[in-house]
Amino acid sequence: MQYEAVIGLEIHAQLLTESKMFCGCSTKFGSEPNTQTCPVCIGMPGVLPVANKRAIECVIKTGLAVNCKIAPFSRFARKNYFYPDLPKGYQISQYELPICEHGLVEIIVNGSTKKIGLTRIHLEEDAGKNIHEGAGDYSFVDLNRAGTPLMEIVTEPDIRSPQEAAEFVKKLRAIVRYLGVCDGNMEQGSLRCDANVSIRPVGQEELGTKTEIKNMNSFKFIEKALDYEIKRQIKILNEGGRIVQETRLWHSNRGITESMRSKEEAHDYRYFPDPDLVPVDVDNAWIEQIRLQIVELPDSRRQRFITQYGLPEQDADLLTSERAMAEWFEEAVKLGGDPKSVSNWMMGELMKMLNEENKLIEECALKPEQLVGLIKLIDKGVISGKIAKTVFEEMYKTGKDADRIVKEKGLVQVSDESEIEKVVDDILQKNPKEMERFRAGEEKLLGFFAGQIMKATKGKANPKIVNELLRKKLSGTS
């Protein structure tokens, strides 16, 4: 039987606010355990939460960017369960009335566009962390993260393949990073993704029994985990078995999902409106004020790059996947760089070097004006394209300008015909056999001579002049 997968995603994004969701503690990552806490986020008796306005704005901003309806009235609810990293014994979240509903995100898979519906986006607080290492028979609890604002984005079950799921998360990550509401770091857990997966025979409307998959902390693992889970479910059904509704954990080291808890063991969270917090009233003036802060998003920027700069789709895709990358590109173009040349350098050498060092574009020393300077040196014939790669590498490493590197290293292209001619004559003289073969019709030897000449000039000879001179001399016209 042919099966199709039905996938819905739940994404948790840590918001980039200075302070926590319900108190004034810092949200900074990586401090000494329990140093970023106060009576409120420790859950002392008698304390009260006060909502962080900036966090609410982040959620509204995201909602607007993904075409959600923003609720004029929403409220916080308590999700009750016991766990040592949850100091109040409940998490403040949203239940019946989330801030955003009914959104839409477009993804491109295998060249065609697909719409993924969003059920809701809501705001909640993160829990702390239990630490088991070095604690002997006990466990430690670090509450630095407790109370950090989290945005939960829930999709409709519109996703049909692991690839679509990964594309969706990539797109969403790009959006939240463009908006500056989340840093999107999946390894550190500031962007986390859970999936609900079921399968059904192709053509069937009714949904199959779903499992929830957790702990997929990279795009690669999302694809792998979902692929594994779909195959696992198909195998069970093909063998006449039954899917059990449960939560499963992805183990990336073993490449499998494994049961964590069954439906029967699932918590009854006893959600109810949090009486300590007043409802969130959002009026149109506030929404419009937030809308004004939204930058141009990946989709429309991609389209603009194609039409305005005449870039191929592939270039536009890559350059707009990160806001900083797109802005770097536009800055270079604005400074006079030819769009296609800039794009080529960025997609080629720059990406290669960033990937090698696992760096983001905003972290590298190279500035757009420096790339433009390099391109100009090539255009003016001051250096050759080949030398330019060496110069680029040097620029990237040292942050020095191209012309300075060219001068310091004496890399200026030699365009003086008489100077080059001497070298050409010299090479031809040293290789009489090859000259004979060329004249006998073996034209590809032109490259051999050019190579010899470049080697002799340490790559500085102007290749155009070298070629002209070679042709002239070899054809025997002089």
Place this chain on the structure above:
Amino acid sequence: MELYSLSIEEALTAIDKGEISPVELTEAIFKRIEAVEDKIHSFVTLDKENSLIQARSAEDNIRRNIKQPLGGIPIAIKDNICTEGVRTTCSSKMLENFIPPYDSTIVKKLKEQRCILIGKTNLDEFAMGSSTENSSFGSTRNPWDVARVPGGSSGGSAAAVAADMCIAALGSDTGGSIRQPAAFCGVVGLKPTYGRVSRYGLVAFASSLDQIGPITKNVKDSAILLNIISGYDLRDSTSADLTVPDFTSAIGQDIKGMKLGVPKEYFIKGIDKEVAESVNAAINKLESLGAIPLEISLPHTGYAVATYYILATSEASSNLARYDGVKYGLRAAGGDLIDMYMKTREAGFGAEVKRRIILGTYTLSSGYYDAYYKKAQQVRTLVKQDFEKAFEKVDVIVTPTTPSPAFKAGEKTDDPLQMYLADIFTISVNLAGVPGISIPCGFTSQNLPVGLQIIGKHFDEETLLKTAYAYEQATDWHKRKPKL
């Protein structure tokens, strides 16, 4: 007159005139406590040493001519209100050794006034109860008859005021916990409008109903204390961002032509005959002062107790989840995490607290939420609307505070439902969020105080205090003192 029996107003006047010093007053109070506390047991924690330090600091300010409206006044605080460095137990084993690292907002305000915080008063564990018998640290007794309960849950505070072991006290009121003990102990207890006083630092029982308020020897003291503790607090988003009037300025205005609503649902069968007589006489007295009594109806009164016990327990089941043995308070040894949780909560909570946590967990559970919690919220809206409609016709509503005078210790401890009915006349006020005050309006043949409840509109404590004061000035019930 003994120093300890002074009211806030009298003590302030005497201090102002230089007749007494805060240190003398504080010493007199502690002497009184030493004499009668054994019989009453109002306090969980007494803080004589710090009190005297605070008294000297208040004296310094007086010498330096720094004016402080409440400077040097010894006040007792209910032990569910957090005090930095002084343990705050909620009368629970769970928090027996819990010392808050912070002050509640109202304690901060009192300290800024150079009030003297003499100690923490007993309550029903986590404010759950109507007799102050559900305390892990022994029950409090009624100064008018030590065989009887002082009411609850602010029984320690009400008894301390009645027995002159403090000049005034603070309590908290979730379903009547200030007004009912005030009525039983013959003192004045005010539950302000929900949102009038910050709840920051009040250990939550039922967050949507809890409110801190003064328990005092007379109405004017109530207004003086309310002036200090009221106001918007950035740390409590449910506190109201409204300008606070000077409540003492309402006092002394006459009540001619004022309309008094008398709800027929509050004068029911089962109400103690002497209580009914006292309250009716009080209404007549108010009428003689120019007020106009009008019969009104609050039709959903009969559902209030049931509604309250669903909403309050639901919220409590969640509010008390933080006492898990992990971070502070009691931790019982257990084999694994779940075992530790269970043993800690088994050992740390008393029977009534457990009963309410179980009840509230049930009413919030999936499959029951709509039938209980949601329905109760809807009824709460109806109860609120009852008051809104009534207040279209009347200025204040007058009722008995309780259906009976103070009952005997142990009389209702085995019958939780009977105990719950002790709050039948006070609960609706919390559900509606309106302010209510209980003032002494007579004594039974057994010399037990009777309370008159006056209920006002949202954020109209002024009219309520004005009415209470007019009545108080025309009677002398508040001047009677228990013989101890």
